[in-house]
Each structure stands twice: as structure tokens, then as C-alpha cells.
Amino acid sequence: MTMTTTAAPVTETPARIEGRSPWLLAWRRLRRDRVAMVSLAIIVVIFLVAVFAPVVAALTGHPPNEQYRQTGLTPDGLPRPPSGTFLFGTDDLGRDILVRVAYGARVSLGVGVVATLLTVVVGVVIGVAAGFLGGWVDTVLARLIDVVLSLPFLLTAIALVSLSGPSLTLTVLVIGFFSWSSVARIVRGQVLSIKEREYVEAARSLGAGDLRIMAVDVLPNVLAPVIVYTTLLIPVVISVQASLSFLGLGIEPPTADWGGMIAESRNYYQTSWWFMFLPGMALVFTTLVFNLLGDGVRDAFDPRVDRLIRK
Amino acid sequence: MNRSHETEPLLRAVDVFKSFPVNKTGLFSRNADLLRAVDGVSLEIYPGETLGLVGETGCGKSTLARCLTRLHHLSAGTVQFEGRDISSLSRRELRPLRREIQMIFQDPYGSLNPRRRVGSIIGDAFAIHGIEDSSSRKRRVQELMELVGLNPEHYNRFPADFSGGQRQRIGVARALALRPKLIVCDEPVSSLDVSIQAQVINLLLDLQKDLHLTYLFISHDLSVIRHVSDRIAVMYLGKIVETAAADVVFDSTRHPYTRSLLSALPPADPDAADARERIVLVGDLPSPVNPPLGCRFHPRCPKAQEDCAAVDPPLAPVLADPPEHLTACLHPVELDEDLSATDPAIVDPSLLNSLGTEQGGLP
């Protein structure tokens, strides 16, 4: 291996003392990334808030959908700013925004995680099958991926929703349906190159069947980029779900949901800044920390700076 | 290392052909060019011996190896293992055969799955064929590790924790798991440092003796081939050009290509290096997509004559050679013939330089 500029020498590494699993190494690298660790901690907090949203409701004494027309609205019928009673203020129907933001986290994280998992599982299965089996399987699946990728997302979403009405399940399915193809395409590309590796050939020469090779040899080697992609996909899904809700295509009211809240605040942002600002910040902040974590995960799996280059 | 031609060959290949389509211009292209990787090869491997297969890049030796182990489908021809025709067996029918024929690969860094533990890699064969339950599996794997000179306590480590030489040992252990009869070693030491190469070569030879293995040993390194082989087959552009016992190929070379291969190898000895015959071949290896007509080597051959362009010489004994020494040449090299002074009758026009004269002296 030769390079015209070297940052480090090419060395034959002798056996090290302990067996270091590639996953363990990646985790250690992630742990050293302070930004990623802080983001991870914040994500845990957000999760806890979502899980314990009823506790938040109990503590404030305000259930999420309860409208407090007397205490929660001004005499003119406008939302109240943040105060001792309503820490985040109220919305146009006198509901506690703090509690609604907490409950909104459930929707965002729930859809974010479930839709992403669905996407990834389907995408990986199809990508591995297409890439590894080749032939007509690949031709059919690859064309399918192309077709799905060329469908217009928004139009289809609107069409589906107008047919069946907004619902959480539909949101998850719609998002999943449109995202699996990107994952599949990436995975297929990876698998095409892994297929040519000698260890796959070795497995064949031992008599392993296709299924076993895909599960035992190919899959673990695509997992790393898949994990990176997944972590970076979650914030995208969260934003998409919020956008769908904003357009009225996602959740049925009165369920608390960040996108929906932002939509409801449209007419009030001049008078009641907190109505739009606070759910908006929750959304932005959540996607931000997921993105930061995703960057850290990607660096942990694929470090380039100051590494010993092995032959 | 004994071989006897009274016994039946363990593996026999008859007129094996393997081509790959290249430059497909569409899904249903009929204009695909054919890369003729293996173009009519017949050989035999006898139990207990090492057949060395030597040739340069593009000669088809790796493809041939994969045809013989049925990792590829044959385009034509037959392969027999222990007398049984395995040429067109389906993958399922081949599975039991996998226990008899195994392979060791060249690249110590690419032939082991980086995400699997070494114990799992070596024991893969047991899992695939459902042999041994998991408790005895670990014991068997550790036995194999010891056999190849690895510390059995490193069972749970990953390939990245081992050096190149150790990784090759892991590959050897993996191949031995099913106690095969024939092992195809595809350039097993080419990627290793010289001092480690020697360790692995010793290991392979020791194992052969102790476990009664038969090897097909592929390499481009002539000194390694000479050291390990009982018999040698030399390949060029998809065909075998010469085959004989190892010492015979080196000392009584008949084919001009074999001769130039030997002369190109610089000996690690200044006096020998200065004194040796130098045949420097002109030009590049032709593409296996369009091999030359007639004898494939004739455009670069220092002994080429008119008939070489017309006839593809058969692989047969030439001059007064014994029946085990086969050469595919119409004008084979005589003993003590000095090829560095020969002036070939045919000159490939594409090798003339821009001034229109032959590149006298410059290869």
C-alpha cells in the first residue's frame, strides 16, 4: 500500500493482549466524543419525559387535553403567557403547553423510533436480498426501489390521508413506505461489494447456503453503516412526522403533538410567542441532539483522523 | 510426499473451459465478449502429492482452482473427484463434497470476516454441516488452533487482533476442520513477509505429512513452488504449457515461456544473478478476451516460427521426453540452448516503436 502523503506508517500489527470486538471499539470511541455523549444524555432525558408525561400532568395538575377557559385564557380569549401555574403558558384553547409538549414527545419519539425501525428492517432485508442474490431478484427489487423513490411523497401522503383520515398508524406506514427504499439502496450497494470478499467465497467453499451467508457473514458487515444511517434517519422522521401533522395529515386532534401545536399557533404567534416557540424549540432541539449523536456514531464507526493505517 | 501413477488420481480434470462474458451492452446483449479464463485444461492430481500450479496474472490459475473445487460452474469439460463426475452437480449435491475439498485463500486480511470471532470462523464448517454439538465444537476448534500453531485461548478474539501470518494459520485451521482429502492453496503465502512465509510453508508441509493431505498449490512465486511441489504445471493465458515433476520442469525446461519465467526470477545470489541467462519478454500479456491465434505465446516467444501462428500445439511429450513430461510447443527448447540470443522469425507489429524499427535491446 503506498500513498504520496502519509500521516502514519504502514505496520504489521502483532497480536494484541485482549480481544477487542469491533463493536466495543466503536462504543469506546463514541464514549470519548463529548458532544455525542451529552446528546445521548439529553435524548435519554427526552425519553424519560415522554414516558413520564402523565407524571408531568399529575405534578401540574393539568391533563393534556383539558381546556381551562377561565384560568388558562385572558379575558380577551387569548392564550396566557408562562407563569407560575402554567410554566409554558397556554394555547388557544387554554390547555397547558408544558404538559402538551411532554405528551407530544411521546408521539414524536414513538413515531420516530417505530417508523425508523420499520424502515430499516424492511430496507435491510430487501437490500441484502437484492445485492446478494443478484439475477432476476435483484433486477425486480432494484426496479421496485427506483419506482418507490420516484413517487411524490407529499401528494401520496395527502391522497392517502384524504381517503382514510389522519391517524398515527397511517403516519408511521406512510413514512416507512417512502423511506425504506433509500436504506435498501445503500444496503444493496454495500452488499454488492461485500459479496466479492474472500470470506464470502470461503463460506461457500465450506458449503454454506445463501441464507446462512447472508445472515452470518453479510449482515454483520452492513450493520455498521446501517446503524449510522438509522441514527441519522430518526431526526428526519421526526421532522417529517411533525410536518405531516402541521399540514393536518398526521394526528387526529386533540392529541398533543408538536407539529400540530405549531399549526394551531399560526394565528397567535404575534400575540402569544410561547405558543409557537416552545413546541418549535422542542422539535428543533430534539432533532438537533439526534443529529449530533448520529454524527458521533458515524465517527465512531469510521474514524479517519490520526488512525494507524493497517495493511 | 509420495505419489504413484499406479493409483487412481484423486482429482481429474478433462478439457475444462471457463469463460466469462464481459462488456455486456444491455440486459439481453448478444454482443458480449468472452473472457476465456480457462481454455481447455486437463490435469490430474494424485493422492498425497503436491501439484504446483504456476503462472502470472491473467493465466487463469485462480479460475481453474475454483472450477476444480466447483465454486464456479464449468463452461465445458469435466471434473472427476475420486472417480465420480462432479462437473454438473447442483449446489445441494455438492455439499457433502465440500467436506472433501477445501481451499486456503491468499489474502489474510480479506479471507476472514472481520466481524466474527476466530472460534466461530474456524468452527463454521461444523455449524454448516451440523457436526458436533456446541460443547464438543469448541474443543475441536481449539484442537485445530493448536494444530496450526495458534494459542487456543485466543478463541474469542477477532481477526484484527492477529498478524498476517497468524491469520493465514486461521485460514488453514478453517480448511482443516472437515478433514478434507484435497486442499487447494491459492497463493497462501504471497501476501506474507519472507520470514513468516517460511513458517507457513513449514506448517503446510508438516500438516500434509501428518494428515495425509493432497495439495493443489497455486503461486506465481517459482522458488516457493519448487520447494513445495512434487509436480508442476505451468499456465499461460488459460492453458497449461508444460507439466512435469518439479525438478524436471526446472532443470529440463522445454517450453520457451517456462524458460523465460525461470530466467526472469532473480536469484538471491549475486554471482548467479550476474551469470544467468536473461530472456526478457517483449511487450505485455495479451488480453484473455482475444488470445492470439495458434500458439498463444508466439507473439512474445523468442523461438517463434511461421507455423506457431497457425497451429495450437497439443500438450504432449516432445523430443525424447518421458510420458510424464508434457509440453505444448512445436519448437521446444533443447538442453543447454541459450534463448537470450535467439532472433524470432515473427515480430509482433504492435511492438515496434514509433520510429518504425524494432526496439533493439530494450524490452
Add this chain to the structure above:
Amino acid sequence: MALLEVEDLHVSFRTEDGVVDAVRGLTFQVDRGKTLGIVGESGSGKSVSTQTITGLTRGAQVSGRALFDGIDLLTASDRQFRTIRGVRIGMIFQDPLSSLHPAYRVGWQIVEMIRAHQPVSKTQARARAAELLALVGIPRAADRIDDYPHQFSGGMRQRVMIAMAMALNPDLLIADEPTTALDVTVQAQVLTVMRRLQDEFGTAIILITHDLGVVAEMADDVVVMYAGSVMEEASRREIFYRHHHPYTEGLFASLPGRDHSRARLTPIAGGPPSMIGLPAGCPFSPRCRYVFGRCHEETPPLEWVYGEPRHQSACWLPSDLEGRELARGRLTPKEVR
């Protein structure tokens, strides 16, 4: 005065796992018009040393001196380097595919190189490029000058690299494993080209390789490296016929097919050393057949051996032939598998 004199070169890198001492006290010299072979296995530091000398390493701690015709390359400014690298020192690497730009025609690359250092017109430079390609034996050079690197075979690409490196008629050509990736017949062609160029232009060559056959063919003097330092340094004949250092001896003993017997090879025990935190004493001591107490405690310096003016060895074994034979006989060689 030698063309290139390297004194006590040290190169280390900080990495995730620790400080790697890639080169630890390297001293050698190259005379004008001669070929120096640097032999070593992976991790010996042979490539890092020449890359550092030509300023191609980044992020390294470097100390020592590398005097090229009086100029210390290790402390040279960028401006000085530009007048030396490419012009007076040419380099070729193992893999021409990664050293030639794949998107530009070969002729263009040579022309740009020439015109970057010499005030000639494009036509003149093109003519010179065609001349160079013909010089290294590329058939139909005038036509092939407009081909892309991928249109050449491996051996031809390497010749193109040589042509580029020789374009400005350098005093020194550094060839880092130039034929390792090539078939043996192609290797023979490339080495012949290099030798012919050296005969015609008087270029000095540093040839880095792990292949002792190539060294026997090409080198006038040889340096054997291990773990970042010189183990032995001598003329070609001395290294092959009267080596002193056990590592050199081990390298030769590892070669198969030398005496055409099928006897067991005697490899060097163990594996290559880790370059992080090398133990005290001789770096080869963990693997040496003749190791004794002192080897673990003190690092042997390079010393004259056999009464030869240019034969040096870094070993505690006696430096006279008889003494060495006696000592070797006494010290029980470790059994090697």
C-alpha cells in the same frame, strides 16, 4: 562526498494506541550513480524513512539530518523543496494506479511536470514526454502519449512512472517497492529499464524492497533494516556471501528453493515487532537464534565487522569471522517451527 547522507534519522508518530517509533536512528549514504538497496519487511521503517526525507510525511516528530548535496532536507523550506523534489530527486511507488492521476492523460501529466520546473513551450515539453516514454520502452510512444493511465497494463504504468520521475533528469531516483505488485517477467522488464537509465544518465537509485533477488540483481550496496534501525550495511557481495547479523542470516535461511532441496526451511521465529514501546536492548533479540544476556540489556551500535571498511553490523556477536563462528557454535540455536 556522497550524494545523500542520512544521519541518525528518527521519525515517530502519535497514534490512538501510543507513540510509534517508526524510524529509530537510521544512518546511510548513497553515492552518485550507484544503487543502494534498502531491504526490510513490513514495519521495518524503510518506506517511512524515504518518505520523510522527501518531505512527504505529515504529523511526525523528526530528528536527525539528511544532507542532499549539502542541503539538509529535514529542515529545508518549501521553496527549497520545490527545486529539489521532482527535479533532482524523482520518486516511484509501488502502485502506479494511485500515483498517476486517473483523470488526466499520461502525456499531459508529464508535460505539466516538466513545465512546472522548466521554461519550455508546450510543444517542446510534449516532444520530451514522447521521448521519455520511448526511452522507457513504451511501444508507439508518440501515439500512447494521449492515453489515460487505465489504458496501460501494470508494467507499462510503472514505466510511465519511471518516465515521469526521470523527466527532469534527477540525480537520485527513489523507488519504493517498484516491482512488488508486478509479475516476475514484467518485473524483469522494469528492472532492466531502470538499470539502462542509470547507465545512460548516471542516476543514483535507492531501491526499497523486501525481495532479496531484486537486491542481488540491482544493488551496489545494501542496508538491512529491522524495527526502524539498520541491522547491517555492506556491499552486495558482502551481504550475500559474508553476512554478519543474525537477522540477515535468518532472511536468507527463510528463502525457499535456494538449494533445491525440500528440507524444512529455517524461518525466523516469532512475528514482527510492535513499534510502540520497543523493549530495551537489540530490537531483534526476541527472535534471534543466537541471543545472549547482553542483547536484552544494551542496544548494539553499528560497528565495522570483518575488517571491511564499509561493512557494518549492529550485533553483539564478535566482529571477526572466526570469533563469530565460534560464538555461533557455542550459542544453542532455538528450535524454530
